[in-house]
Amino acid sequence: MNFNFTEEQEMIRQAARDYAERELIKDVLERDEKAEYPTQHIKNLSELGFLGMLVDPKYDGGGMDTVSYVLAMEEICKIDSSVGVIISVNNSLVCYGIENYGTEEQKEKYLKPLARGEKIGAFLLSEPEAGSDATHQRTTAEDKGDHYLLNGTKNWITNANSGSIYIVVAQTHPEKKHKGINVFIVEKDSPGISLGQHEDKMGMRSSDTHSVMFTDVKVPKENRIGEDGFGFKFAMKTLEGGRIGIASQALGIASGAFERSVNYAKERKAFGTELANHQAIAFKISDMAVKIEAARNFCLKAAWLKDQGKPFGVASAMAKQYAADIAMEVTTDAVQIHGGYGYVKEYHVERLMREAKLTQIYEGTSEIQKIVISRSILKG
Amino acid sequence: MKILICISNVPDTTTKIKFTGDSTEFDVAGVQWIINPWDELALTRALELKEKTNGKIEKISVVSVGLKTAEPTLRKALAIGADEAFRIDCEAKDSNSVAAQIAEVAKDYDIIMCGIEASDYNGSAVGGMLSEFLNIPSVSSVSNLDIENNDILISREIDGGAEILTTKIPFVAIVQKGIAIEPRIPSMRGIMMARKKPLNVVSPIEVENLTEFVSFELPPSKAACKMIDAENVKELVDLLHNEAKVI
Numbered sequence: 009m010n011f012n013f014t015e016e017q018e019m020i021r022q023a024a025r026d027y028a029e030r031e032l033i034k035d036v037l038e039r040d041e042k043a044e045y046p047t048q049h050i051k052n053l054s055e056l057g058f059l060g061m062l063v064d065p066k067y068d069g070g071g072m073d074t075v076s077y078v079l080a081m082e083e084i085c086k087i088d089s090s091v092g093v094i095i096s097v098n099n100s101l102v103c104y105g106i107e108n109y110g111t112e113e114q115k116e117k118y119l120k121p122l123a124r125g126e127k128i129g130a131f132l133l134s135e136p137e138a139g140s141d142a143t144h145q146r147t148t149a150e151d152k153g154d155h156y157l158l159n160g161t162k163n164w165i166t167n168a169n170s171g172s173i174y175i176v177v178a179q180t181h182p183e184k185k186h187k188g189i190n191v192f193i194v195e196k197d198s199p200g201i202s203l204g205q206h207e208d209k210m211g212m213r214s215s216d217t218h219s220v221m222f223t224d225v226k227v228p229k230e231n232r233i234g235e236d237g238f239g240f241k242f243a244m245k246t247l248e249g250g251r252i253g254i255a256s257q258a259l260g261i262a263s264g265a266f267e268r269s270v271n272y273a274k275e276r277k278a279f280g281t282e283l284a285n286h287q288a289i290a291f292k293i294s295d296m297a298v299k300i301e302a303a304r305n306f307c308l309k310a311a312w313l314k315d316q317g318k319p320f321g322v323a324s325a326m327a328k329q330y331a332a333d334i335a336m337e338v339t340t341d342a343v344q345i346h347g348g349y350g351y352v353k354e355y356h357v358e359r360l361m362r363e364a365k366l367t368q369i370y371e372g373t374s375e376i377q378k379i380v381i382s383r384s385i386l387k388g
Numbered sequence: 389m390k391i392l393i394c395i396s397n398v399p400d401t402t403t404k405i406k407f408t409g410d411s412t413e414f415d416v417a418g419v420q421w422i423i424n425p426w427d428e429l430a431l432t433r434a435l436e437l438k439e440k441t442n443g444k445i446e447k448i449s450v451v452s453v454g455l456k457t458a459e460p461t462l463r464k465a466l467a468i469g470a471d472e473a474f475r476i477d478c479e480a481k482d483s484n485s486v487a488a489q490i491a492e493v494a495k496d497y498d499i500i501m502c503g504i505e506a507s508d509y510n511g512s513a514v515g516g517m518l519s520e521f522l523n524i525p526s527v528s529s530v531s532n533l534d535i536e537n538n539d540i541l542i543s544r545e546i547d548g549g550a551e552i553l554t555t556k557i558p559f560v561a562i563v564q565k566g567i568a569i570e571p572r573i574p575s576m577r578g579i580m581m582a583r584k585k586p587l588n589v590v591s592p593i594e595v596e597n598l599t600e601f602v603s604f605e606l607p608p609s610k611a612a613c614k615m616i617d618a619e620n621v622k623e624l625v626d627l628l629h630n631e632a633k634v635i
């Protein structure tokens with residue numbers, strides 16, 4: 009057992025923190041207000057290597073471990089979860105999926121520019137009528153010999169507009185149910201793809217979310233990932249890793265709200281003394297700290313298991329469910345500690361509370377995580 | 389040309405300062421260490437010069453006098469872009485001994501850069517002493533350093549204006565505000581490359597400490613703010629006169 013971080017892990021945490029505190033903080037409120045995509049930040053963070061930090065250097069990635077990734081995500085999301093989710097989808101869904109299950113040609117052609125951050129990836133699984141229940145894919149991929157023909161609609165797609173490389177899940181053999189599902193790498197500028205309106209979201213407003221429509225989109229056969237019928241397994245495996253990203257995002261949201269609350273409680277006075285001297289507030293601070301510490305340990309444990317090559321699916325589901333749920337609780341308390349000031353935008357905590365809510369919904373709702381966890385316990 | 393940057397490993401600027409051992413020693417428990425901000429800007433400028441002069445600068449090295457705990461700081465300098473690091477393996481006691489130790493590794497460098505002061509003890513002495521040990525010129529308060537053709541161009545801030553001068557190499561540049569805008573954040577690639585760059589541990593030479601800390605004192609804590617009723621001018625005048633003793 010060893011709880012020390014390596015010099016390198018500390019350095020990555022510090023680099024992420026420096027970027028967030030120096031740069032992201034400057035326009036995070038404005039981008040939230042205007043729902044504006046962080047184009048320049050994503051370019052800068054690509055140059056620093058964050059967009060492909062988990063990818064093997066052989067494919068132009070940063071070659072960092074998942075523990076470093078948790079540390080970086082926490083620091084970035086303390087300030088700006090929209091930037092966090094863009095990094096998370098690119099790293100832990102799109103790059104991870106291609107690196108682990110793609111062919112050499114696919115890695116050469118798609119993984120490299122994604123790892124360099126020159127191109128951004130999106131992961132298209134959810135549909136208007138298939139969210140939690142991803143087995144009921146209505147999007148079809150008809151086998152036409154040398155290519156597949158895609159038709160259907162995907163919903164809630166992060167990076168749909170900013171991204172240019174899509175990982176698309178679709179049904180090829182409906183009679184085989186989820187075993188007939190395939191997954192493809194699709195270039196966004198292929199004919200037949202159109203985007204819906206930018207979703208007007210409650211939080212993480214600076215990330216772009218759209219629905220995506222496919223009408224007779226031709227996808228070359230060599231763009232299928234894995235064997236025929238591998239798509240559902242691919243999606244589940246990839247989401248296992250993705251959850252570590254979202255869990256760390258929730259952790260960052262909680263710890264960002266916590267840091268602000270501690271500072272505020274030490275400064276703001278009521279009834280002749282600092283808020284921190286009222287036990288009701290001090291105990292809230294204590295409860296928040298305990299929850300955050302537990303969530304951090306969950307995230308790091310899941311990351312460590314993944315880095316050791318051990319099974320991490322249940323650990324990442326636990327990390328995601330717990331971190332997301334406490335992020336909601338901690339940010340709600342943070343607003344409470346700030347009183348009226350907490351309810352206005354300038355103090356950031358209301359935004360963090362809006363952001364926290366999403367972590368309980370995407371990449372598997374908290375309820376779905378409980379299904380994953382309880383099944384793993386009860387199945388044997 | 390070769391550049392050497394002297395790096396002091398200092399507590400993060402937001403550290404809460406406490407003392408131990410009868411107020412003779414700084415309490416390092418829980419302290420986050422960083423590259424002294426001026427030294428980090430010196431390194432930033434050296435990297436800018438290396439990029440812009442296209443091959444004229446063959447090497448940028450960094451040196452720190454300190455124990456193993458200083459290594460993360462040196463590794464960060466390597467990740468930001470320095471080519472090689474030296475750690476002189478002893479505690480940094482006083483300016484004279486630090487300068488004497490650095491002089492040993494600084495001999496074949498053309499430009500030696502130091503921050504105007506370290507943010508821990510604010511000694512402001514190492515740069516000048518180092519140039520004396522090496523018997524080379526030093527320029528203080530350098531706010532810009534440039535290389536044009538083969539000439540060194542330096543701006544110094546002086547009262548109410550700037551002074552532009554040139555110097556022969558080798559020399560010591562003691563840098564301050566303006567030398568670079570903002571320190572760089574290490575990239576993943578930089579962090580990865582830093583694994584393979586040399587971090588040489590050098591044995592210290594024998595050198596006497598000329599000064600010693602007797603004790604430290606924290607500034608008095610700020611008194612609480614007193615509110616006086618707007619009607620009560622007499623009380624205000626009285627307090628300013630007899631308590632604050634400012635009028």
Ligand SMILES: Cc1cc2nc3c(=O)[nH]c(=O)nc-3n(C[C@H](O)[C@H](O)[C@H](O)COP(=O)(O)OP(=O)(O)OC[C@H]3O[C@@H](n4cnc5c(N)ncnc54)[C@H](O)[C@@H]3O)c2cc1C
Pocket residue numbers: 097130131132133134136137138139140141163164165166167209217366369370371372373374375376
């Ligand atoms: C901003 C945003 C970005 C997103 N980005 C992406 C993306 O990039 N790619 C992508 O593919 N998807 C993305 N999603 C979709 C997201 O993953 C889904 O919204 C999520 O999986 C839930 O699906 P749903 O919305 O259809 O809700 P539903 O599945 O309809 O669920 C509604 C409620 O019912 C509960 N529920 C459902 N089934 C059960 C059950 N069996 N037992 C108990 N409770 C259950 C759910 O937990 C939830 O509370 C994004 C969503 C949002 C809002």
